[in-house]
Amino acid sequence: DTAVSQTPKYLVTQMGNDKSIKCEQNLGHDTMYWYKQDSKKFLKIMFSYNNKELIINETVPNRFSPKSPDKAHLNLHINSLELGDSAVYFCASSLGRYSNQPQHFGDGTRLSIL
Amino acid sequence: KQEVTQIPAALSVPEGENLVLNCSFTDSAIYNLQWFRQDPGKGLTSLLLIQSSQREQTSGRLNASLDKSSGRSTLYIAASQPGDSATYLCAPNRDDKIIFGKGTRLHILP
Numbered sequence: 001d002t003a004v005s006q007t008p009k010y011l012v013t014q015m016g017n018d019k020s021i022k023c024e025q026n027l028g029h030d031t032m033y034w035y036k037q038d039s040k041k042f043l044k045i046m047f048s049y050n051n052k053e054l055i056i057n058e059t060v061p062n063r064f065s066p067k068s069p070d071k072a073h074l075n076l077h078i079n080s081l082e083l084g085d086s087a088v089y090f091c092a093s094s095l096g097r098y099s100n101q102p103q104h105f106g107d108g109t110r111l112s113i114l
Numbered sequence: 115k116q117e118v119t120q121i122p123a124a125l126s127v128p129e130g131e132n133l134v135l136n137c138s139f140t141d142s143a144i145y146n147l148q149w150f151r152q153d154p155g156k157g158l159t160s161l162l163l164i165q166s167s168q169r170e171q172t173s174g175r176l177n178a179s180l181d182k183s184s185g186r187s188t189l190y191i192a193a194s195q196p197g198d199s200a201t202y203l204c205a206p207n208r209d210d211k212i213i214f215g216k217g218t219r220l221h222i223l224p
Contacts, residue, residue: 004157031210043158043203043214056211090157097210100146102160 004106012112020077021109023091030096032074037088086113116141118215126221135189135218137204144206151200
């Protein structure tokens with residue numbers, strides 16, 4: 001009964017491949033997010049969706065394409081993977097925009113590009 | 115553009131001590147601020163959320179304060195325990211966008 005679950009937990013792949021990371025939340029939240037934590041442990045927002053609508057896109061390369069089939073899911077597809085994409089990607093959710101409720105995070109997906 | 119600074123970057127203290135972690139941010143037009151903890155290889159756990167209209171929040175041995183006008187927040191941990199060892203992240207929120215500091219790595223010595 002994990003609140004925010006991401007799959008896979010680990011992803012090792014070669015440069016140039018296309019891969020997807022899935023995220024699901026069972027909290028009934030309206031808003032979901034993707035964050036990237038780089039090798040220096042710096043955590044930065046990438047995208048935010050509210051009720052399947054894109055709200056925040058933080059100048060992420062268009063090789064990254066989030067998709068929200070419903071408000072409980074926010075998947076991240078990455079095309080033509082590059083070495084610099086190696087990082088931990090975190091999914092999070094919150095009750096709603098401006099809800100003044102905390103964000104809940106998944107355990108992360110560790111992406112390694114060979 | 116919001117910039118978040120956390121001091122100190124790392125801290126080691128003996129078990130039982132009280133300690134304070136500091137956070138400063140440049141854009142005070144926030145509507146809340148969260149403190150998170152991150153354990154190695156894990157996601158983030160929300161510890162406290164302070165709304166912009168509030169001055170402090172308490173949860174158990176944790177107390178967070180917020181001085182929005184001066185762009186400062188502190189996290190006070192009372193009677194520290196080895197289980198408190200983790201990285202603590204300060205995260206002010208504006209327009210539903212959280213900007214994280216680089217964190218304070220805390221190590222409590224048994």
